[in-house]
């Protein structure tokens with residue numbers, strides 16, 4: 035099959051941020067390619083066993099509009115998602131979050147359908163190998179299992195979740211050091227659950243007692259045992275495994291994955307014995323991706339800080355919003371550290387602009403933020419919002435025949451106000 039090689043926009047990484055960037059830009063008429071090393075869209079949201087969009091709502095009402103709202107609504111109409119407001123977090127019952135529970139398999143299907151309908155060129159099993167930003171155009175090369183390809187595009191979006199595109203372009207990036215590196219989790223899915231019995235258990239003091247018992251017996255490595263029922267099924271996903279490793283070190287990342295997987299059978303046996311509603315249940319899936327909370331991030335034209343979120347700074351160039359509190363999975367104390375934030379905060383466009391670059395944006399969890407701000411903004415609904423706006427920004431730059439660093443805050447705001455209807 036003859037491969038198209040010239041695009042307006044190349045998105046590297048097809049996670050939530052990348053998929054939303056690509057769909058937004060393609061619907062604006064751009065010719066878009068997505069280079070994704072996995073075999074589907076959605077990244078962690080589709081393939082790490084996650085099933086809850088944290089802080090998808092604010093004070094009991096949905097927070098997001100645009101394509102994000104369309105995706106949530108379509109999942110809800112299909113019976114594959116539902117809002118749950120003011121749900122306490124498993125690690126701290128005082129923290130209550132509005133969430134959208136969803137079936138990740140259905141999210142995977144829907145994102146791909148929307149991408150195909152928008153005419154996006156999808157390149158799966160394709161990993162970025164090199165990139166160059168030129169005056170008029172950018173080039174990337176990427177490798178699939180049997181082929182290397184070279185593509186050119188007027189603009190690039192780094193939605194890799196690890197800033198690998200910006201690194202390949204020679205841009206500055208930073209990763210958490212060993213003391214800050216958050217604990218990783220491997221989620222798994224349990225089927226044939228009596229959801230009513232489980233729900234009664236989750237809302238009783240017995241959950242806390244079971245977590246304590248699990249920790250004391252050594253089966254649970256941390257204070258989290260979070261069961262999430264998956265809409266439209268009799269399945270739950272379970273967040274309970276925990277391991278520390280350096281995900282950028284191949285050998286250590288493999289050791290970490292093996293360690294995480296080794297925790298699953300003992301946890302499953304423990305919950306089947308201790309948790310009502312799981313008597314007839316069975317282990318039906320283990321996520322193919324370990325849930326690595328950290329991300330290598332770009333150094334952007336502006337680094338978002340926790341103080342910005344605390345003050346709810348209203349940036350002139352704001353492109354996305356969120357309301358999730360800071361949650362850091364501390365590797366030293368093995369506890370979850372929470373900092374509540376006062377309301378809906380904003381992310382500026384400059385946090386997506388890698389220092390010194392003109393035709394590249396970073397969308398998703400590799401945006402420029404300090405570690406504490408990152409601990410708040412990294413959740414999926416915010417990353418989708420960032421991604422969608424990055425796609426609109428690329429479309430605006432193309433319309434105005436500008437580089438990405440030249441578009442004005444005023445035209446960006448007016449474009450986004452129209453898109454999100456505010």
Ligand SMILES: Cc1cc2nc3c(=O)[nH]c(=O)nc-3n(C[C@H](O)[C@H](O)[C@H](O)COP(=O)(O)OP(=O)(O)OC[C@H]3O[C@@H](n4cnc5c(N)ncnc54)[C@H](O)[C@@H]3O)c2cc1C
Pocket residue numbers: 046047048049050051052069070071072076077078079084085086087088089160161162193194195196198218219220324325326327328397398399400412413414415417
């Ligand atoms: C354990 C854990 C629990 C979490 N719990 C929640 C939760 O309950 N609720 C919530 O809202 N959020 C949660 N999050 C956060 C959330 O899942 C992520 O921060 C968010 O999904 C990030 O989206 P993204 O698109 O930026 O990155 P990703 O989803 O990581 O997508 C990046 C994509 O880029 C691709 N890629 C990477 N490098 C390359 C390359 N070189 N070439 C080509 N492709 C590449 C990857 O394959 C991937 O598909 C959790 C995260 C973890 C790890």
